[in-house]
Amino acid sequence: MFFKKKYCPTCKKHDQLYRRLDVKERAVVEERHRGQTDLWRCTAEGCRWYQPWSHQRGGAKLPEDFKNPAPDAAGK
Template identity: 55%
Template sequence: MTTKYLDCRNCGDMQDFRPLTDEEKDAVRALVEGRYVHDFWRCTAAGCLRFQRWYAKRDGASLPESFRVPAPPEAP
């Protein structure tokens, strides 16, 4: 999978971002102006909902809570 190492405003540091899934693209269309969402990427950090354009970190927001991926359980 293609990823980009970007500054995540939600996490507060650099994270890997991946392209949006089709389901995420539908949600992003409802949150941003315009229908073109193919240049948005999603933070892959556990629990993060941030999506943003790879070239403009201020141009993004958080996906709805239903898209949150829980952190994996800690090993004993």
């Protein structure tokens, strides 16, 4: 599931596409967001920003290992 039209403070752009965190990403943020189910992340290339859907200040960056790949690298 994806949603558009959210602002990403890392990309500094409006209308960014967001998707739910996957299992590995959720495991990394579990301690900070224990039991929270509405965590979404920006899908822009190189971005690591995630946040609860309706609370941008509750967000943060995922570790460097979770950087979104370039579009052509994602297919490899």
